[in-house]
Amino acid sequence: MASVLQLFRAAKKLKIADAAAAEKPLSSGDKTQDKLQIDELAAWIAESQDILYAQHKHKILIVLQGMDTSGKDGTVRGVFGKIDPLGVHSVAFKAPTPAEKDRDFLWRVHQQVPGKGELTIFNRSHYEDVLITRVHDWIDDKECARRYEHIRGFEKMLAETGTVVLKFFLHISSDEQKKRLEQRIADPDKHWKFDPNDLEERKYWSDYQRLYAKAIDETDADHAPWYVIPADSKTQRNLAIATIVVETLQNLKLAYPPANPDYSKLKVV
Amino acid sequence: MASVLQLFRAAKKLKIADAAAAEKPLSSGDKTQDKLQIDELAAWIAESQDILYAQHKHKILIVLQGMDTSGKDGTVRGVFGKIDPLGVHSVAFKAPTPAEKDRDFLWRVHQQVPGKGELTIFNRSHYEDVLITRVHDWIDDKECARRYEHIRGFEKMLAETGTVVLKFFLHISSDEQKKRLEQRIADPDKHWKFDPNDLEERKYWSDYQRLYAKAIDETDADHAPWYVIPADSKTQRNLAIATIVVETLQNLKLAYPPANPDYSKLKVV
Numbered sequence: 138m139a140s141v142l143q144l145f146r147a148a149k150k151l152k153i154a155d156a157a158a159a160e161k162p163l164s165s166g167d168k169t170q171d172k173l174q175i176d177e178l179a180a181w182i183a184e185s186q187d188i189l190y191a192q193h194k195h196k197i198l199i200v201l202q203g204m205d206t207s208g209k210d211g212t213v214r215g216v217f218g219k220i221d222p223l224g225v226h227s228v229a230f231k232a233p234t235p236a237e238k239d240r241d242f243l244w245r246v247h248q249q250v251p252g253k254g255e256l257t258i259f260n261r262s263h264y265e266d267v268l269i270t271r272v273h274d275w276i277d278d279k280e281c282a283r284r285y286e287h288i289r290g291f292e293k294m295l296a297e298t299g300t301v302v303l304k305f306f307l308h309i310s311s312d313e314q315k316k317r318l319e320q321r322i323a324d325p326d327k328h329w330k331f332d333p334n335d336l337e338e339r340k341y342w343s344d345y346q347r348l349y350a351k352a353i354d355e356t357d358a359d360h361a362p363w364y365v366i367p368a369d370s371k372t373q374r375n376l377a378i379a380t381i382v383v384e385t386l387q388n389l390k391l392a393y394p395p396a397n398p399d400y401s402k403l404k405v406v
Numbered sequence: 407m408a409s410v411l412q413l414f415r416a417a418k419k420l421k422i423a424d425a426a427a428a429e430k431p432l433s434s435g436d437k438t439q440d441k442l443q444i445d446e447l448a449a450w451i452a453e454s455q456d457i458l459y460a461q462h463k464h465k466i467l468i469v470l471q472g473m474d475t476s477g478k479d480g481t482v483r484g485v486f487g488k489i490d491p492l493g494v495h496s497v498a499f500k501a502p503t504p505a506e507k508d509r510d511f512l513w514r515v516h517q518q519v520p521g522k523g524e525l526t527i528f529n530r531s532h533y534e535d536v537l538i539t540r541v542h543d544w545i546d547d548k549e550c551a552r553r554y555e556h557i558r559g560f561e562k563m564l565a566e567t568g569t570v571v572l573k574f575f576l577h578i579s580s581d582e583q584k585k586r587l588e589q590r591i592a593d594p595d596k597h598w599k600f601d602p603n604d605l606e607e608r609k610y611w612s613d614y615q616r617l618y619a620k621a622i623d624e625t626d627a628d629h630a631p632w633y634v635i636p637a638d639s640k641t642q643r644n645l646a647i648a649t650i651v652v653e654t655l656q657n658l659k660l661a662y663p664p665a666n667p668d669y670s671k672l673k674v675v
Binding site: 193196236239240241242243244247248250251252253254255283287290291293294295297298299300 | 462465505508509510511512513516517519520521522523524552556559560562563564566567568569
């Protein structure tokens with residue numbers, strides 16, 4: 138299994154190519170089989186969260202990044218959806234509020250980091266502050282470089298204070314995004330997810346791909362690794378992410394705390 | 407005036423000596439005169455805060471550290487007491503809550519940093535996490551070194567995102583602390599401030615002095631300077647801190663935003 142973490146780990150000097158979005162390295166070739174496998178992995182993750190909470194030692198932070206329609210919400214449902222809602226905290230970072238704009242870009246993010254025994258999912262994150270902001274020239278290269286440095290320091294601090302940080306780039310192709318946006322426009326059940334602004338952002342596709350590659354390259358670290366997940370197939374995406382999460386949790390050797398031997402003598406009257 | 411910032415700036419490889427706590431480099435020699443001077447400086451700081459708020463650009467973070475009875479509360483009153491209560495935010499960091507203990511030591515601190523146009527005073531701070539924790543061996547040297555690094559990264563990030571960070575070590579002598587603790591025990595109006603635990607902490611006086619010197623040395627930076635303030639005299643302490651704050655604010659060249667010329671044509675009916 139150890140190879141899975143290597144398989145998806147961002148390459149040095151990463152280049153993001155449309156073609157790679159369709160790869161299915163973990164697929165059994167049978168979609169039904171793959172989905173059963175995802176269900177099993179998701180159930181295992183849910184059980185592990187219970188131990189994580191009981192052990193009250195590790196903190197797990199999952200960062201999901203990707204272009205519009207890349208499947209961030211679907212990943213939360215598909216991979217983490219079996220966890221007791223009490224045990225998982227999902228945070229969607231939208232455009233910053235006035236109070237957030239008045240402070241450093243890590244302020245709102247730091248507030249939401251997991252405590253001991255907690256698993257938190259960031260649906261978008263502080264990486265937006267080196268992506269959309271740079272694409273639209275709200276910040277220049279110099280400020281962007283400073284922010285990479287701030288992110289590196291912040292994530293290193295989180296890791297050194299006991300947080301397991303996993304970062305996933307959900308990689309879809311331009312064609313796949315086109316298809317998904319068209320569905321959002323056509324399907325009444327998906328209308329609510331459509332934002333005309335997504336069409337504007339799509340015009341900057343190549344800028345985003347370039348800046349994603351740069352941000353990933355600047356902030357990938359063994360204590361806060363980036364995984365590049367082919368995400369044109371939703372099944373493949375969930376299979377890959379679930380497998381990586383399972384392997385990471387297995388490496389932590391989670392265990393319920395030992396029972397207090399004195400308790401076995403207690404009588405409940 | 408420029409010399410005042412230099413005069414109190416922590417020396418490299420700082421050694422903290424009891425004798426220095428009684429120095430009065432800014433005193434006129436006349437206590438009444440010195441107090442009038444403090445009042446003028448405090449009034450100037452209060453006026454500047456109004457401009458700071460209106461300009462909505464700079465963020466000011468004042469960190470007050472010192473042994474028990476060193477005068478942190480008195481500094482807040484004496485130097486910042488003339489500011490409109492709407493315009494100043496004073497945060498006293500006590501023993502961490504369970505939620506705070508479950509996260510990195512900078513978590514609760516980062517939440518309280520000033521936004522644009524705000525002035526925030528930390529009465530104790532993240533420095534406790536390399537002082538009391540190290541004195542009592544709750545953390546070892548290795549963890550302490552990691553925390554210095556985390557603090558350096560955090561404060562650099564704050565500075566680079568527009569925060570003016572000023573750190574004051576209120577330096578009292580062991581004899582002066584003895585006197586003040588005795589007053590707290592004897593004076594009915596000060597009983598409430600006395601904590602028997604302060605006598606326990608006093609036993610570690612030399613450890614604290616050594617670790618303060620080390621922490622200051624490790625985290626002093628031009629973007630987050632440490633000032634060592636002789637604080638056996640309360641008047642001298644306030645005079646020094648007020649002067650440093652005034653000079654720092656003067657360097658920012660605060661100014662009200664320009665009036666909108668169109669507004670002068672408006673009629674209020």
